[in-house]
Amino acid sequence: MAESDNLAQELAEVLPGRVTTDVGAYLKDWWPLLWVSDQPLGSALAAVKPFNVDELSKLVRFAASRGVPLYVRGGGSSVTGASIPSSGIVVDTSALNQVLDLDESNRTVTVQAGVRLNALEAKLNEKRLTLSQFPQSFELVTVGGYVSTLGTGEYSTLYGGIEDSVLRLEVVLPTGEVVWTRRRGAPRSSVGPDLSRLFLGAEGSLGIVSAAELKVRSVPAHVWKAAFSFPTFEAAVNAARSLVELDVKPGVCRAYNELESQFQFGVAGCTLVLIYHFRSEAVLNAVRAEVQALLREGSAPADPAIVDAWLEKRFKFREQLESVKNLGYTLETLEVASKWTRLLELYYDAVGAISGLEGVGGVGAHVSHLYEQGACIYFTVLFKPRKETYWGMWEAMEKATKAHDATISHHHGVGMLKKIYAKDEIPLGLLRRIKQAVDPDGVMSPDRLPE
Numbered sequence: 001m002a003e004s005d006n007l008a009q010e011l012a013e014v015l016p017g018r019v020t021t022d023v024g025a026y027l028k029d030w031w032p033l034l035w036v037s038d039q040p041l042g043s044a045l046a047a048v049k050p051f052n053v054d055e056l057s058k059l060v061r062f063a064a065s066r067g068v069p070l071y072v073r074g075g076g077s078s079v080t081g082a083s084i085p086s087s088g089i090v091v092d093t094s095a096l097n098q099v100l101d102l103d104e105s106n107r108t109v110t111v112q113a114g115v116r117l118n119a120l121e122a123k124l125n126e127k128r129l130t131l132s133q134f135p136q137s138f139e140l141v142t143v144g145g146y147v148s149t150l151g152t153g154e155y156s157t158l159y160g161g162i163e164d165s166v167l168r169l170e171v172v173l174p175t176g177e178v179v180w181t182r183r184r185g186a187p188r189s190s191v192g193p194d195l196s197r198l199f200l201g202a203e204g205s206l207g208i209v210s211a212a213e214l215k216v217r218s219v220p221a222h223v224w225k226a227a228f229s230f231p232t233f234e235a236a237v238n239a240a241r242s243l244v245e246l247d248v249k250p251g252v253c254r255a256y257n258e259l260e261s262q263f264q265f266g267v268a269g270c271t272l273v274l275i276y277h278f279r280s281e282a283v284l285n286a287v288r289a290e291v292q293a294l295l296r297e298g299s300a301p302a303d304p305a306i307v308d309a310w311l312e313k314r315f316k317f318r319e320q321l322e323s324v325k326n327l328g329y330t331l332e333t334l335e336v337a338s339k340w341t342r343l344l345e346l347y348y349d350a351v352g353a354i355s356g357l358e359g360v361g362g363v364g365a366h367v368s369h370l371y372e373q374g375a376c377i378y379f380t381v382l383f384k385p386r387k388e389t390y391w392g393m394w395e396a397m398e399k400a401t402k403a404h405d406a407t408i409s410h411h412h413g414v415g416m417l418k419k420i421y422a423k424d425e426i427p428l429g430l431l432r433r434i435k436q437a438v439d440p441d442g443v444m445s446p447d448r449l450p451e
């Protein structure tokens with residue numbers, strides 16, 4: 001009998017009806033390397049779909065007792081290979097899909113980890129509430145995956161990333177023990193350290209996030225949408241930066257380079273897209289007047305239909321990918337971040353190095369996710385599907401981020417792709433000691449820490 005059959009049989013006795021050895025679907029995610037590689041990138045003996053936290057805990061205890069590694073699978077939307085198992089058992093969270101408590105009075109929602117962001121948002125919208133987290137992969141992403149990759153959404157300039165929405169997490173530790181990172185429900189506490197932070201971005205290596213209590217807010221009563229055109233990317237980025245320093249920040253703030261303005265909107269020059277959210281119309285009017293006055297010099301108002309076109313297309317990544325593939329290319333996205341004083345140098349260096357690689361058809365870029373300290377630049381590279389070009393662009397980006405004190409990952413996480421690049425960015429010794437203490441038997445995603 002094969003090793004996988006043995007294991008599956010034993011598992012089925014522990015968790016009847018929850019186990020499969022048909023693991024093909026779990027060996028794919030949205031990592032573009034899969035599109036340029038001729039070999040499968042992962043393997044697994046079995047997959048298990050637990051329906052509640054007790055089943056999760058039983059599964060973890062079973063795996064620990066057998067010395068079999070566990071790899072958690074949320075929506076499988078990772079673009080870094082994070083959700084592809086290397087071996088062992090896949091933990092499929094899709095049946096953990098319940099909204100456990102919606103507390104309208106205190107503006108909180110408690111959800112199981114497998115709830116998808118679009119389903120949660122629809123439920124909140126019924127009560128005129130919102131989580132305000134809209135990654136482009138909104139329709140695929142689970143709360144647990146988003147927490148575990150430190151994800152962020154298109155309205156982050158105003159509302160922040162998932163780290164700003166988490167009140168506390170329920171986690172199944174590698175021993176099978178279930179804990180909440182805080183036992184009480186206060187809006188903030190200095191009884192520290194903040195243990196939720198340990199699991200934000202841990203990519204399943206320290207435990208399984210089984211539920212989360214999140215902050216929600218009212219759907220904005222008033223929205224102002226606008227677009228402006230700039231002669232250069234530098235001018236558009238500098239204008240975007242000046243907006244972050246005003247009293248009211250934009251929700252969406254995206255400054256596109258020439259190629260991406262052309263590709264996304266069919267217009268020349270560099271485009272700045274803005275969406276503001278307000279509770280009061282008086283504040284909307286005041287902010288609109290201030291922003292228009294600030295941007296008057298150096299830009300021209302662009303057709304506001306651009307913003308509606310962006311809103312309409314923003315989750316249609318499948319169609320975009322298809323149109324690129326029809327041209328004989330594929331695409332990769334590289335989302336890095338630096339402080340303001342290095343951002344444009346980083347941009348020029350990265351575009352220069354990547355454009356020169358054989359097989360690259362174009363480098364689009366936009367600045368989004370703005371902070372008073374700096375911003376994320378999101379590069380979209382069209383390239384002929386060749387492995388050499390794929391790795392060439394990442395090596396070029398690694399060099400550019402190192403040279404400009406930037407991070408190689410603003411929000412896509414590390415996965416298998418960036419393990420080798422991430423090692424310089426964090427104190428690995430400390431991380432390994434934490435891993436050893438929390439997961440002494442190496443049950444959770446044992447090969448996933450940066451090397």
Ligand SMILES: Cc1cc2nc3c(=O)[nH]c(=O)nc-3n(C[C@H](O)[C@H](O)[C@H](O)COP(=O)(O)OP(=O)(O)OC[C@H]3O[C@@H](n4cnc5c(N)ncnc54)[C@H](O)[C@@H]3O)c2cc1C
Pocket residue numbers: 029030071072073074075076077078079082083093113114134135136137140141142143144145146147148149150151152153154203204205207208209210317411412413445
């Ligand atoms: C077209 C496209 C656009 C994207 N746009 C964005 C964007 O705008 N912003 C953004 O942040 N990301 C974006 N992403 C990346 C991706 O959607 C995010 O990384 C997302 O947070 C992954 O969530 P998931 O549920 O799909 O997790 P998965 O891909 O299944 O897993 C990701 C990682 O989290 C771990 N994990 C999953 N669930 C749990 C859990 N319950 N407990 C512990 N570990 C867990 C997995 O083991 C894995 O390491 C995009 C991806 C695509 C394909």
